[in-house]
Amino acid sequence: MTCSINYAPRLRAQGLRVTPQRNAILHVLHHSGGHLSPTQVYERARQEFPSLTEPTVYRTLEDLAEKKLLLAAHVGNGKIVYELAETQHHHLICHKCGNTVEVDHAPLELLYHQFESSTGYKLDSSHVTFFGLCPDCQS
């Protein structure tokens, strides 16, 4: 934990207490640079804070996502992954090799407005996952 990022203010701003478990989890997600499953978060965060347990990871991820510090993305194969709620982007996953690319949110804005006026729903600008074949797998 040579990293000096301080998550305490963001936690307190949401009325959440600051605990080493939460710091470890946020730290791991920050340095992963992407989305991680609860199990992955558990395995990595445990190295920083060995007494961490799985139920705590699940509860923490859920709490942080509810308070918008994290994004919960529903990725293929029926698993949920989490990532820091910093950049607004979506994922494009190759259904053959699993490679993932991030795409910007901006092109979706128009679409969102169309859907909102046609359905009456108010759309989350949250995570959407698209599937396809990456360049390497298009042989």
Place this chain on the structure above:
Amino acid sequence: MTCSINYAPRLRAQGLRVTPQRNAILHVLHHSGGHLSPTQVYERARQEFPSLTEPTVYRTLEDLAEKKLLLAAHVGNGKIVYELAETQHHHLICHKCGNTVEVDHAPLELLYHQFESSTGYKLDSSHVTFFGLCPDCQS
């Protein structure tokens, strides 16, 4: 099973054998008019064909999806659901009450082309799920 739809040709066309289990599963998905989880498929199809078992349902759904007779949709909360691959549409789910609306695929075409040229990926026109608040939950 007063329904007379015959799924045999579609199965044979994909090199799959025609079995009562597969007919029951396809029949259930057809009459559900929407997407069902493997467990839901199991419970309903079992009423038509009581000796059906869960492993068979899982294997069948997977096989049929691979042969494009079904669509596997990755819906919220990390579960996979299946539906007949007939209409080309997507889902919009209320993250509060769970209500679901179908939206057309057409508005996504432009977006898909943008993503394809910017990433080199070839997109599946398969299922995408959006999240939001339905009109009733926007109080």
Place this chain on the structure above:
DNA sequence: GTTAGTGCAAACCATTTGCAGAACG
């Protein structure tokens, strides 16, 4: 008759729950 498909039983693994104790503010 051959191969694909199924049933059974069991294992597997991610996720959830209740409750008592610890830690934050």
Place this chain on the structure above:
DNA sequence: CGTTCTGCAAATGGTTTGCACTAAC
């Protein structure tokens, strides 16, 4: 000190696997 948070232990439930048997072709 009060309340939130965590750890522990166990249960839960959906999903997967191996193998022998059945049924489709």
